[in-house]
Amino acid sequence: MPTFHVSEMAAGTESMTGENVDELGTQEVPVSQKLTFEVLQIVKEAQQQHGLRHGDFQRYRGYCSRRIRRLRKSLHFPQGNNRKVTPKKIDMETITDVRFLHLPLFCAERAWYYAMQLKSEANTEQRKKFHMLAKIKKAVTYAEELAELCKSPKCDAQTQLESQAYLSWIQAGMYFEQEVWDKAMKLYTQAKTIYEKLASAFTEDSQALYLQMVDEVSPNIRYCAYNIGDESAIAELKEMRRKGGEDQLTSHLDDLLSQTREKQTATLSEVTWLGRSVPVKSEPVRVFLINVQESTKEIESTDGIDSKISIYESLLKQCIDSQQILRDSLHDDANFKASQRGQAIEGKISNQHYLHSYLMYIRLTKTVDRNLLLIEKLKQYLPGKPIPDGHKITKPQDLVRLYDIIIQNLNEIPNLQGVETDLSEETAVKSTSYKAFRSYYIAQSFLAAKKWTETIALYERVLGYASQALKGCKKLKNLSKQEICSIEELVNRVNGEKYSCHANSILDLETVAEPVADISLIKKKPLIDRFDDYIEDKSVTTKKPNLVSFPPDFEPIPCRPLFFDLALNHVEFPSIEGKMEQKKSGGITGMVKGWLWGGGKK
Structure with a gap:
């Protein structure tokens, strides 16, 4: 499929984006100055930034339309008004600004990638194939217009070569889709030759872009040669695919190989x-x-x-x-629908x-x-x-x-x-062997954390899975020796590591247990209580250092004694009744006097 693939721009190459170029004012070029129009670099930058990097043809076509509209507006070169379309053709006298050359270029890009979008949709709707061919022819027309304008004395040699290479590439793509292999191969070869010449004329930083385009065109040439009758071309395509490279070039090679294999489907x-x-x-x-x-x-x-x-x-x-x-x-298959829902199926499918x-x-x-x-x-x-x-x-x-x-x-x-x-027996044996490997790497994660008990337990599980898998391998004949050897190697490795892990666990208990216990007890004390013990305690420098106990701990202190005088209850004192004065009682006159006039003692 001859698509204009997006490649990474050469390191250090700097150019203005379409947004900035369109907003510049019109600058007339002096007669003595030549126009330089880097077709490949402009196209590649636009493709990379506006969707083609991910195969989004719709987004890129929309960008091309907006770019054309901005160019016409900034160049004061409209195609009529809202009511009526008045086409204007660009000629050599019109070109007073290099941006006039952007118009046919992006018109060709828009038409070409509209065709590529239709091609991707033509698998389900065959009618779109005719629409695709019409758009490709339209792209060729715009590319021819661009190449003709670049032949002007106002343009330098690089511009003329790049426009001619672009035209050859577009025309080759048209013949490629029409399956006219000899013409397509001739034009692809012509485009490749121009790009190779341009690459040799520049420094390493600038030539990378042209060499990438050469790499993209080469598979199309080999595919055309194969269709013409060169049987060695398909072998070269496969060799290119095996070497790999960029993802988009690999995808392009896959498309070409698939188209080649379509001829073998008759068998x-x-x-x-x-x-x-x-x-x-x-x-x-x-x-x-x-x-x-x-x-x-x-x-x-x-x-x-x-x-x-x-x-x-x-x-x-x-x-x-x-x-x-x-x-x-x-x-419309009832059994297939039932199987998709997870229901049981009766009878033959x-x-x-x-x-x-x-x-x-x-x-x-x-x-x-x-x-x-x-x-x-x-x-x-x-x-x-x-x-x-x-x-x-x-x-x-x-x-x-x-x-x-x-x-x-x-x-x-x-x-x-x-x-x-029944495939369950074969898959069960393979699944058991892979469970052994999975358990082994789970054990490795525990081993890194020095969790010896868990590691030893997982090693035992690995040996159990491995023994089951080896027993199952004896019943199956289609398992490779490499798979059996890998299980046996795992068993030998686990046996060695298991005893090593057991030894490490014992050494850890003997050499580390007591010092760690002492250090842990010391670290639990606040700093104020362990001035005489020097240890490297990093917790002291944290946001919550253990400096003092707060609230303070209770401490026992001597209490004040309480005295209970109980002896007084058992002491018998001498009688003093004889020494006490007896009260004198008043006469009858005094009692009556007090009752009548409220008199009495005070």
């Missing part, structure tokens, strides 16, 4: 899985199944782990798309439903293989190994998470619908 009419043959009617599903066969060979011939992971990622994306196509075709189960099996197994490669990559950065600059140290928890995903995927395989052959 794939049915697929056999677990003794049952089913027809493959959908063209994208056929392409995916051929990709599965080819990817096995590609992975075997690829050296780097990252390149292998990239191949698996690409394959899983295609698998998801193929499953969606089958899911749409099974919209349809061929399409069985094919969907097969694709699900491929997806689960390839995900397991991808995660095993990720584990292999992360093991290179475990503690105790030399870590290259720019890489993080792998934690045991990272490996545990990947093993969890692997076990979950293996447990889903026996539940696939329509599988008459």
Whole structure:
């Protein structure tokens, strides 16, 4: 698919964005001064900043429309008014500002990426393919207009070469979509030659952008050569794919390889899985199944782990798309709907439903293989190994998470619908072996925290899982020797580490227990009570230092004695009645006098 991929700009390259350029006032260029219009740099910056970095064609088209409108307004070059459109054509006399050249460029960009959006939607609506071709022709027209304007004496040689390369690229894309391979190859080669010449004429900082464009055009040339009849071209495309590189270039190579494999789908009419043959009617599903066969060979011939992971990622994306196509075709299948709801199915499932189960099996197994490669990559950065600059140290928890995903995927395989052959025994053995590895790395995390008891218990669990897996491996014949050897190596490693861990736990108890106990008791005392004991207590410098006890502790003190005089109760004193004066009683006259006149004693 000939798309104008977004690449990173060369380091140190500085240019004005479209927002700033459009707001500048009109500046007439002197006759003696040449216009310099860097087509590739302007286009790449716009694509990178406005959606194409993520494949958002709609956003980029909207940006192009707004950019054109701002340019026309700032250049006072409108196409009529709100009531009537009056087209104005740019000619060589009109070009008094370099921004006039932006107009045909962004018109071509808008039309081209409208066509690319229609191409991505043409898989479901075939009518859009004709609309796509019309937009491509419109983009070619604008590119021809740009190249013609750049031939003006007002433009320098770099501008003329870049506009010609852009035109060749657009025209080659049109012939590519029309499958006119010889013309497409000729024009792609012409664009590549121009970009190579431009790269050789600049410094290293400036030439990086042109060399990236050369790398993007090269796969299209090889694909055209393959369609013309060069059988070696497909091998070169595969070699480019194995080398990897930028994500967008890799995606472009995947598209070209998929288009190549579409020609091989005529030989794939049915697929056999677990003794049952089913027809493959959908063209994208056929392409995916051929990709599965080819990817096995590609992975075997690829050296780097990252390149292998990239191949698996690409394959899983295609698998998801193929499953969606089958899911749409099974919209009216009652058994398929019931299985999606988790209900039991009676009777034999349809061929399409069985094919969907097969694709699900491929997806689960390839995900397991991808995660095993990720584990292999992360093991290179475990503690105790030399870590290259720019890489993080792998934690045991990272490996545990990947093993969890692997076990979950293996447990889903026996539940696939329509599988008459029992796959539970094979998946159970593999799942048990991966549980052993997962338990081992859980133990490593406890070992790092010096939790000896938990570590030893997990080591025992590892040995239990490993013994179960080795017993199951003897019953199965399709397991590789490498898998069995990895389990045996794990058993040997755990046996050694288990005794080492046990010894460390004993040493810790003997050498550390008493000093730690003393220090812990001392640290619990406030500072005011332990001036005579010197220890490095970092808690004193914190926000809550233990300086004094507050509130203060109670202390015993001597109490004041209480005296109880009980002896007085038992003392008998002599009688003093004889010494006491007796009261004299008054006569009758006094009593009457006091009663009548209120007299009496005072």
